[in-house]
Amino acid sequence: xxxxxVAPPVERENYLNKHYGAWSWLLTTDHKRIALLYLxxxxxxxxxxxxxxxxxxxxxxxxxxxxxxxDTYNKxxxxxxxxMVFFFLIPSIPAVxxxxxxxxxxxxxxxxxxxxNLLSWYIYITGGILMLHCMITGGxxxxxxxxxxxxxxFTNTKIVEAGLAIFVVGFSSILTGLNxxxxxxxxxxxxxxxxxxxxxxxxxxxxSVIQILGTPVIAITSVLVVAERxxxxxxxxxxxxxxxxxxxxxxxxxxxxxxxIMILPSMGIMSEVIACYSRKRIFGYNFVALSSxxxxxxxxxxxxxxxxxxxxxxxAALIFSILSYAVAVPSAVxxxxxxxTLYKGSIHYDAPMLYAFGFLGLFTIGxxxxxxxxxxxxxxxxxxxxxxIAHFHYIMVGGAVMGYLAGMHFWWxxxxxxxxxxxxxxxxxLIVFIGFNLTxxxxxxxxxxxxxxxxxxxxxxxxxxxxxSTAGATVLGVGYLLPMIYFLWSMRYGKPAPDxxxxxxxxxxxxxxxxxxxxxxxxxVVTWEAYNYEELDAPQHKQEVPVVR
Amino acid sequence: xxxxFPLWPARASTMAGNVxxxxxxxxxxxxxxxxxxxxxxxxFAARYRKQEGVLAExxxxxxxxxxxWTIIPFFVFMVIFLWGAVVYFKEHTPPRDATEVYVxxxxxxxxxxHSEGQREINELHVPVGRDVKLIMTSQDVIHSFYVPAFxxxxxxxxxxxxxxxxxxxxxxxxxxxxxxxxxTQHSGMIGDIVVMEPAQYEAWTSGSxxxxxxxxxxxxxxxxxxxxxHRADSQGxxxxxxxxxxxxxxxxDGRTVMADENYVRECILDPGSRRVKGFxxxxxxxxxxxxxxxxxxxxxxxxxxxxxxxxGTNTAEAASPSDAASGxxx
Numbered sequence: 001x002x003x004x005x006v007a008p009p010v011e012r013e014n015y016l017n018k019h020y021g022a023w024s025w026l027l028t029t030d031h032k033r034i035a036l037l038y039l040x041x042x043x044x045x046x047x048x049x050x051x052x053x054x055x056x057x058x059x060x061x062x063x064x065x066x067x068x069x070x071d072t073y074n075k076x077x078x079x080x081x082x083x084m085v086f087f088f089l090i091p092s093i094p095a096v097x098x099x100x101x102x103x104x105x106x107x108x109x110x111x112x113x114x115x116x117n118l119l120s121w122y123i124y125i126t127g128g129i130l131m132l133h134c135m136i137t138g139g140x141x142x143x144x145x146x147x148x149x150x151x152x153x154f155t156n157t158k159i160v161e162a163g164l165a166i167f168v169v170g171f172s173s174i175l176t177g178l179n180x181x182x183x184x185x186x187x188x189x190x191x192x193x194x195x196x197x198x199x200x201x202x203x204x205x206x207x208s209v210i211q212i213l214g215t216p217v218i219a220i221t222s223v224l225v226v227a228e229r230x231x232x233x234x235x236x237x238x239x240x241x242x243x244x245x246x247x248x249x250x251x252x253x254x255x256x257x258x259x260x261i262m263i264l265p266s267m268g269i270m271s272e273v274i275a276c277y278s279r280k281r282i283f284g285y286n287f288v289a290l291s292s293x294x295x296x297x298x299x300x301x302x303x304x305x306x307x308x309x310x311x312x313x314x315x316a317a318l319i320f321s322i323l324s325y326a327v328a329v330p331s332a333v334x335x336x337x338x339x340x341t342l343y344k345g346s347i348h349y350d351a352p353m354l355y356a357f358g359f360l361g362l363f364t365i366g367x368x369x370x371x372x373x374x375x376x377x378x379x380x381x382x383x384x385x386x387x388x389i390a391h392f393h394y395i396m397v398g399g400a401v402m403g404y405l406a407g408m409h410f411w412w413x414x415x416x417x418x419x420x421x422x423x424x425x426x427x428x429x430l431i432v433f434i435g436f437n438l439t440x441x442x443x444x445x446x447x448x449x450x451x452x453x454x455x456x457x458x459x460x461x462x463x464x465x466x467x468x469s470t471a472g473a474t475v476l477g478v479g480y481l482l483p484m485i486y487f488l489w490s491m492r493y494g495k496p497a498p499d500x501x502x503x504x505x506x507x508x509x510x511x512x513x514x515x516x517x518x519x520x521x522x523x524x525v526v527t528w529e530a531y532n533y534e535e536l537d538a539p540q541h542k543q544e545v546p547v548v549r
Numbered sequence: 550x551x552x553x554f555p556l557w558p559a560r561a562s563t564m565a566g567n568v569x570x571x572x573x574x575x576x577x578x579x580x581x582x583x584x585x586x587x588x589x590x591x592x593f594a595a596r597y598r599k600q601e602g603v604l605a606e607x608x609x610x611x612x613x614x615x616x617x618w619t620i621i622p623f624f625v626f627m628v629i630f631l632w633g634a635v636v637y638f639k640e641h642t643p644p645r646d647a648t649e650v651y652v653x654x655x656x657x658x659x660x661x662x663h664s665e666g667q668r669e670i671n672e673l674h675v676p677v678g679r680d681v682k683l684i685m686t687s688q689d690v691i692h693s694f695y696v697p698a699f700x701x702x703x704x705x706x707x708x709x710x711x712x713x714x715x716x717x718x719x720x721x722x723x724x725x726x727x728x729x730x731x732x733t734q735h736s737g738m739i740g741d742i743v744v745m746e747p748a749q750y751e752a753w754t755s756g757s758x759x760x761x762x763x764x765x766x767x768x769x770x771x772x773x774x775x776x777x778x779h780r781a782d783s784q785g786x787x788x789x790x791x792x793x794x795x796x797x798x799x800x801x802d803g804r805t806v807m808a809d810e811n812y813v814r815e816c817i818l819d820p821g822s823r824r825v826k827g828f829x830x831x832x833x834x835x836x837x838x839x840x841x842x843x844x845x846x847x848x849x850x851x852x853x854x855x856x857x858x859x860x861g862t863n864t865a866e867a868a869s870p871s872d873a874a875s876g877x878x879x
Contacts, residue, residue, distance in 0.1 A: 070733045143730045149707060150690040150732060154656070238708025244691055245706075279599075284610035309693065310704045311711050314641050318634055325626035329619060336618045337610075339586055342593035344606040349598075357590060364586050368579040375629050377636020378571050381700040384693060384728040448572070449555040450697025452728045455736035459724065461555050534607050 014417065014514040029114035030517050032415075035100035037121050038091060041128065043484070045087035048132075052080035054477065057439075057470040065457040073456035074141035075157070081144025082162065086169050087128055089400055090258060093265035094176055094211075095124070097407045098204050100415060102180055104508035104515065105198050107189025107524040112182040120175035127169025134161035143454060145255070148236035148247040152228040159229055163222040170215040173261070177211030180204050189507070191526030198506055198530050199282060202289040203268025206296040210257045210264075214300070218254035221247070248310055252303035260299040262396055263363075264292055266403025267334055270356055273406050274338050276504040277353035278345030281531035284337040291330035298327035308379045317376055324374035331367050335360060346537075350502070351425035355406035358433045362398025366391060369444065387447025390440045398436055405432070405483060412487065413501045417514040418494030424486050432479035438472025505531045561719040561744060562699035567636050569700070574632070578625065640701070643714035647680035651762065651845040654685065654692040654705040657734035659725065662842065664849055666759040671740030673725065675717055676750035682714040684810055684848075688841050693729035696742050704729055710810045717744040766850025769843050773835065787832060788825050794855040799826045813848045 015032045018024075025033055056076050059067040068076070099117065103110050111117050134140065140162045142151040151159050184205050188197075225247070227233050234240030236247040275282050282288055304312055304320040338360060347353070369391040373379050382388065412420050442465040451462050458466070500509040507526070511519055528535065560566060597605075650673065653660040661669045675681050685694060687707040694713060695702040698721075703713035727738035745753060759765065770776055778787035798808045801824040806812055816823045817839065820832035839847070 065736070070736070074730075074733065074735070141732075147691055147730070150730075154690050154732060238706075244708070278597075279605040280607050281609065283608060284615055287610065287615050308637075309702050310691075311706055311709070314638065317637065321633060322627075322630050325623075325630050328626060329623055332622050333615065333619055335586065337615075339589050339593070340608075340614070342590065342597060344608065345593070345597050346599040346603060346605040347594050347597050349594075357594070360590060361583075361587065364583055365579075368582060371579070371626065371629060372572070372575050375571060375575065375633030375636075377633045377640060378568055378575070379633070380637065380640055380702050381568050381572075381697070383702065384695070445556055449558045450695070450724060450726065452695060452726045452736075454730040455726075457736045459739075465555075533605060537604055 012512065013516060014512065015517045016417070016514055018517050027118070029110070029118055031099050031103055031110050031114065031117055032515065032517075034117050034121055035096050035098075036415075038095040038099065038124070041121075041125065042088050042092050042096065045083050045128065048135075049080050049083035049088055050477065050480070052076045052083070053473065056080060057473040059456055060458075060466045061470050063458050063460045063463050068456075070456055071141060074143075074454070075135075075139040077454055078140050078143050079135055082140070082166070083131065084396075085144055085258070085262075086166055087124075087131060089262045089396055090173055091124060091176075093269065093400070093404050093407065094180070094204060094207060094261075095121075095172075097269065097404075097411065098176070098180065098207075098265060101411065101508055102183055102201065102204060103187070104414075104511060104519055105201055105506055106184065106187060106192055107507050107520065107526065108183065108187040109518045109520070111179045112187055113179050116175050117179055120172045120179070123175065124169055124172035127165045127167075127172065130161060130165035130168060134158045134165060137161075145251060146225065147251075148225065148228070148242075148244050149238070152225055153237050153239070160226050163226045167219050167222045170219045173211045174215045177208035177215075180208040181212070184208075189524045189526055192507075193526075195286075196526060196528070196530050197289075198268075199271035199285065199288055199292075200265075200268035202292050203264045203271070206292040207261050207264045210261050210296050210299065214254045214257040214261075217250060218258075221250040221254070224250070245307070245311055248307050249304065252306045253300075256303040256306065257296075257299045259392070259395070260295055262400045263403075264295060266359070266400045266407075267292065269403045269407040269410070270334075270338060270359055272504075272506065273352045273356045273410050274341050275531045275533070276410070276502050277348040277350060277356070278341050279348075279533045279537055280341060280345050281529070281533065282337065283340040283343070284333075285530070288334055288337050291334050294330040295327065298323065298330070302327055305374055305379075306383075308376055309383055321374055321376050325371070328367065328370060328374070331363075335364055335367070349426075351420075351422060351429055352406045352410040354426055354429040355402050355409065355432075358429060358436075359399055359402040359406065362394050362402060362433075362436065366394025366398055369394065381450075382447055384453055385447035386443040386451050386453060389453055390443035390447060393440050393443075398440070402432070405429075408483070408487070410502070410504075411508070412490070413497030413513050414508060414511075415514060416487075416491055416494070417497050418490040419497050419501065420483075420490045420494060421486050424482060428479055428482035428486075431475060431482065435472050435475030435477070435479050439469050439476050440472070442466075442468045442472075503536050505533055505536060558700075559698040559719070559721065559723060561717055561721060561723055562696075562701065563716045563718055564636070564640055565698065565700045565718075567639065567700075571629075571632055571636055575629065578629070640713075643682040643712060644680045644716075647682035647714055648675075649682050649684055649849070650675075651842075651849070652683050652685040652694060652705065653688060653841045653845065654694070654727070654738075655688040656690065656732050657727070657738040659694070659727075659738070659740050660842070662762055662845060663754075664762045665754060666761050666765070667754060667756075668759065671725070672743060673740070674743045674745060674750065674753050676747045677717055677720055677744055678747070680714060680716045682712060684710050684712055684845070686710050686814075686841055686845075690731045691729050692727050692731050692738065695726045695728035696723055697726070698723035698742070702728055710814060712810075717742070720744045720746055720749075762846050762849040763853035764850075766846035766848070766853075769839075769846055770850055773839070775847075778832070786829065788828060790851055790854050792855045794852045796855070800824060801826045801828075801830075810848050810852075813851050814844055817844055817847060 015030055059073055138158050140157045142155055224235050228235045234242040236242040236244050271282050302320055302324045305324045308317050409425055446465045451458055497513040499512050507524055649664045651662045659671050661673050685705040687705045692705045694705055699715045701713055701715050703711050721744055723742045725740040725742050778785045779790050783789040793808050796808055797805050799805050818836045820834055824830045
């Protein structure tokens, strides 16, 4: 009965077919539609950032600077960073999966402020257009970290416009965080106590706190940079009486917690996926939930570990180093708890779980290399080299993006009403894992032998490692293209998805695939703990064949 | 190691071994931890692979286990922290009596001046086995002086001095990189540290003849009229600069600060912020009137007026002619 023929039009009304037409999307207040608006936008920016990465790696195939000019290369790595950080990684999981799932998971009809949710997308788009315009009309070449006084007094590139884009897009992040916090506090269904919340919700709660408290700082920092550049106020430029280190403190005060905005949601996804494909409750639920909060709090206390050779005092460096080790502990605790969840589980190797395994390996390596960088005496040698680049890509790509892909696969049936092709998905997971390691592991080695960051020409002895890295990047690119292709394919040709294809725990799976606009026919009343897999797997409750449409 | 597949930089300074030891320790700890987790995941995933009729066992957790795997890593982390801190302290404590080299970074080159007077561009010649202290500033944006073979890196800032030190242990030529992005030719701002046997180095230094930096500084001191107010007989309108360097100075606003390189620099460029107690605020600023190299020379001169037993003072200048010219009663 199940063929690959075009599925008949879905007759049941759901959030996708309730209204048609561009305006029904552009003026929607449905959190699920807004999640898809974000999905399209962030995927677009991922392509742009990815294109820049490809050009960077192509240039680095040879020691000489021979593909692009030096100024062009400097713009490439700057814009790769800015686009990937501000327009892809920070919004990605919260704005796509968070928006889609937070109300569903807690049993609500929508977020607390649906119109603010739409506004936050428009703010994102405005920031995105500013950034695009900036890049098309000249770009910026300061590095995504836009250190002063280079950015305020020496570069001739479009700092004001980029600063404005970052200022604007920050409000999208703040409003999303605000919406989630209020929603989680006020709109949980009856019986959904804090200790029954999915860990995905705990993770997004912690993320939202960081978004609200941290983002204003980068906004103000952008304003100050523009003020100094345009009005010549002496804030950061020593020639005007300013202090270049002040910029670094302000910048990193946000940008360090920002990396926790990028990783916490992904950790939330890990808990959901690992629990489902082990068929058991996450080991140490309380500790995992508490760790999310601990990471958010401690994450605000470590910023100057980016400045150990910048000219801060030895005593300040000591404090930030010890705190950086403290913040590593809750992350390690989570990895141990996820691993322990596998013990005496019933492990399935579906694609989302393969991405989860990949996350566990890559995040562990990325996190451990953070310990290298937090060691003061060693950081002197490693900072500003490719070791740092490898470290953060292991966490942000090996961690955050793998988690994002795991989540996209896991919830795709719920979001689209279609199944993705399982074998292609497993293959893609494998290709991503191999490509990723080939791209970034050589960079640890390059860092230790001394290749600095942001170099477009390098001594010849570094070439072999660079070539390996570029080869890996090509493989990784293929791995990323595959899901884009088969997700699109599945929207027309994929098998119609049942309500709960994975027999997973969580209120979102008690809705149809895809859900109706207001999610639940009746407000659910929760009388069970999170991850109630023993009930779901008890023989009499086993799911039958997919629901007939 | 392998020429085209380098896995390790040369080890050419006294600190390199310390840094490498910590790195190797961390590699081992990381490999063990990764191995442990990898083995656990692979084993559990295989051993507990889904089987017909076999249900997962619901395990809430285990507080003793949680405490164990929180406390043990925490202790390991503290060991790493302490080790890293000790190495960092050593890296940031230049030995007394180190030879001083003044570095001025600019887009996109390194200008170096030995206190004996030799000037170099993008190259630094040093003898094996001698402590060298770098006193660095930037003319424009932030740069960073990085020598992988010495495991040494220090950002170089505009508007102030930052310091670094090393003692080379192996003759050879080693990369010098700029490690803080500074614009178009950031990756072109590279050079060489040339470590020579002492005899070779003597031969090299005898080639240059500009005279010690402090003598240059003394000349500038006269040319700019500094000696009008800063008289050695303490009759001038400004403080006598004999034996000022390296000692505490009481400022008019009540603060007491150490008269180090940054202090002297600030006095020249922003005297209003450094008014010394008991003196009128009449010193003009020389901001814009002196180059960074000239400031370096003046700093070297002021240092030479305080030669006796001050930390970091360059005693290699002891034989310089500036002694007689500075009018010290010695």
